[in-house]
Amino acid sequence: MSGQPQPSSTLVLASASPRRAELLRSAGIAFTRAPVDCDETWFPDEPPPRYVERVARAKAELAFRPGVVVLAADTTVWLEGQIEPLAKAADRAEAAAMLTRLAGRSHFTTTAVAVADARGPEVRWHPFAVTTTVWFRPLTPAQIDRYLDTEEWRDKAGAYGIQGAAAGLVRRIEGSYTNVVGLPLAEVVELVETLALG
Numbered sequence: 416m417s418g419q420p421q422p423s424s425t426l427v428l429a430s431a432s433p434r435r436a437e438l439l440r441s442a443g444i445a446f447t448r449a450p451v452d453c454d455e456t457w458f459p460d461e462p463p464p465r466y467v468e469r470v471a472r473a474k475a476e477l478a479f480r481p482g483v484v485v486l487a488a489d490t491t492v493w494l495e496g497q498i499e500p501l502a503k504a505a506d507r508a509e510a511a512a513m514l515t516r517l518a519g520r521s522h523f524t525t526t527a528v529a530v531a532d533a534r535g536p537e538v539r540w541h542p543f544a545v546t547t548t549v550w551f552r553p554l555t556p557a558q559i560d561r562y563l564d565t566e567e568w569r570d571k572a573g574a575y576g577i578q579g580a581a582a583g584l585v586r587r588i589e590g591s592y593t594n595v596v597g598l599p600l601a602e603v604v605e606l607v608e609t610l611a612l613g
């Protein structure tokens with residue numbers, strides 16, 4: 416790896432998330448990975464869509480270097496009329512509280528994507544965000560406890576992973592499924608095609 420220049424068309428995924436890498440791979444897109452450690456602190460009064468857009472851009476900036484196209488994303492879960500997003504739960508009690516709030520109603524899952532094209536003399540930014548509406552079925556404390564036992568709530572926005580056991584908690588969704596998992600694939604592939612990347 417070291418000493419070998421990357422081809423100018425290389426897409427760099429600025430993410431440690433195995434889900435995002437898996438989604439990109441499944442679409443047949445060639446990329447290298449540059450995990451970034453980004454401060455994801457939410458600013459009070461910051462609307463969730465603006466919050467994820469800011470964090471996605473900050474992640475892209477951390478992996479940024481001339482000659483490549485960097486892609487970063489940030490996902491959050493939020494409830495209509497409540498400004499504070501449901502980020503990753505710090506512990507099981509917090510995860511239980513989040514799932515209690517999500518049970519029996521709809522919420523939004525927004526992923527912001529920031530793409531920085533640094534192949535030319537000027538950096539071109541291509542930011543966008545996609546929101547999916549997700550409906551959870553009503554859940555008793557015992558059902559929430561059973562889900563928490565799977566440990567799949569860890570490291571995921573809203574304390575659930577729709578791609579795993581939480582599929583059984585979701586009554587329906589409106590919008591992109593891959594967006595909930597962490598990357599709105601159709602929109603990303605579209606942009607990658609526009610930028611003439613692999």
Ligand SMILES: Cc1cn([C@H]2C[C@H](O)[C@@H](COP(=O)(O)OP(=O)(O)OP(=O)(O)O)O2)c(=O)[nH]c1=O
Nearest residue numbers: 430431432489490571572575576577595596597
């Ligand atoms: C709602 C939901 C979130 N998630 C995941 C997607 C994201 O990886 C994570 C939200 O945290 P993010 O901060 O968006 O991403 P990350 O920390 O996992 O990875 P990185 O910053 O390195 O790119 O939650 C699921 O996997 N399934 C779901 O159903």
